[in-house]
Amino acid sequence: MLFYQRQIRLYLIKPDQYPEPFQTYCDHNTTSGGWTVIQRRVDGSIGFNRTWDEYKNGIGFLGSEFLIGNEKLSHLINQKRYQLRIELENYAGQSYNLTYDNFRIADEWGNYSITSLGVVEGITDLPITWCSSNKDNYDNTCERTCENPNDCVIPDPADPERCLCPENHMILGNSCIPQEQCGCYVQGEGLVLAEGESYINSDCSLRITCNSNVLTSESYSCSADATCEERNDVRRCYCNEWFEGDGLTCTRSGPIDCSDLYAANRRNNGKYTIYPAESSGFEVYCEMSSGGWTVSFNY
Missing domain, CATH: 3.90.215.10 (Gamma Fibrinogen, chain A, domain 1)
Known part of the structure; x- marks a missing residue:
């Protein structure tokens, strides 16, 4: 060899x-x-x-x-x-x-x-530092810690003899441990949450949070005016169009007239529901070919 x-x-x-x-x-x-x-x-x-x-x-x-x-x-x-x-x-x-x-x-x-x-x-006294049994030789991958699992730390390429934690292991103190032994490991999802970070399950019925390196769970439910989906790698409840809020509670935010609909790229003439201030909403006819006019009467 x-x-x-x-x-x-x-x-x-x-x-x-x-x-x-x-x-x-x-x-x-x-x-x-x-x-x-x-x-x-x-x-x-x-x-x-x-x-x-x-x-x-x-x-x-x-x-x-x-x-x-x-x-x-x-x-x-x-x-x-x-x-x-x-x-x-x-x-x-x-x-x-x-x-x-x-x-x-x-x-x-x-x-x-x-x-x-x-x-x-x-020569048995080689001037070489051997990797311990729970570490691998440097291979251009990154390291993560149980305390901050979302930050990928890439070792200095100028230090090729450095030993790293193997795949699916994380640093806890000075040791490499399997990620499932980190306190905030989410079973079945293969991820570790950082302190204060939350994870929403697939149907948005449960929120799991890392508190003091311990997982806590609580029920989670979307508003009737929200959708459970993943956006930018974050899964949670998101309020539907014309609503605003945290997804658990959503408040109607418009449109207040046909010009709002026109600005939202609704360009077909026809009936729409608008929500002027202090209104629970009512249906009007919108003339979109002229730029978003609310028709008050028609001969």
């Missing part, structure tokens, strides 16, 4: 029981020679935050960064005894390596887990 570019060449190999040959890089320059390069990371041009199938079948391109794929790897290293060599180079150009003398992984049924590494040789 080589993590920086060397003088290596492309060859066609076919491990035992693998259905067809495939290309890989072979390194004949490293001490003892004959190393099959199974993974190469150089400049971050290829993202490794991938799906199970992508890790199974392979990631990237042999001409840049790549992983040959866990299915190929499991066939390759289960033919005989193999060593695993890890080579690292830091930004100062210093190189380090480790060699494990008996590298073996399981097949797909065993989730491609490492079953053996054997004895390690090389």
Whole structure:
């Protein structure tokens, strides 16, 4: 496993029981020679935050960064005894390596887990900070916190060795925890509410609010003159046209005459209901072809 570019060449190999040959890089320059390069990371041009199938079948391109794929790897290293060599180079150009003398992984049924590494040789006190078990290597994604889950904090690209919380995890203090363990996680919706933020359910019958990192629920019901819908990613009750209010209570706001209707792009002549001040509304005939006239009588 080589993590920086060397003088290596492309060859066609076919491990035992693998259905067809495939290309890989072979390194004949490293001490003892004959190393099959199974993974190469150089400049971050290829993202490794991938799906199970992508890790199974392979990631990237042999001409840049790549992983040959866990299915190929499991066939390759289960033919005989193999060593695993890890080579690292830091930004100062210093190189380090480790060699494990008996590298073996399981097949797909065993989730491609490492079953053996054997004895390690090389520098064991590498000047590298390894990511803890609940964090992933930097991959250009953002981080969110339980306290402020709506703000996406993008790490500085100049700090590529930083460890981040994996997907669907959030920061709580100094730890990464599954988002469902945040106090204001809304079950079934896959979201975490910030302090004081509310969430309205799909039929606008329930409002859930985050108070002191605890969810509280209360009934919620739209006015008869309102509609439950989502606008600009916010679902709640919205007052219908010619009404104003918070959606729970809606007050008639017009039109007071035909010119209001004309301004609202109602351009067909005909009967409309208007709501002058102190009126509960009544029907009139509007002449729209002339600009929105209310007809008081007609011969």
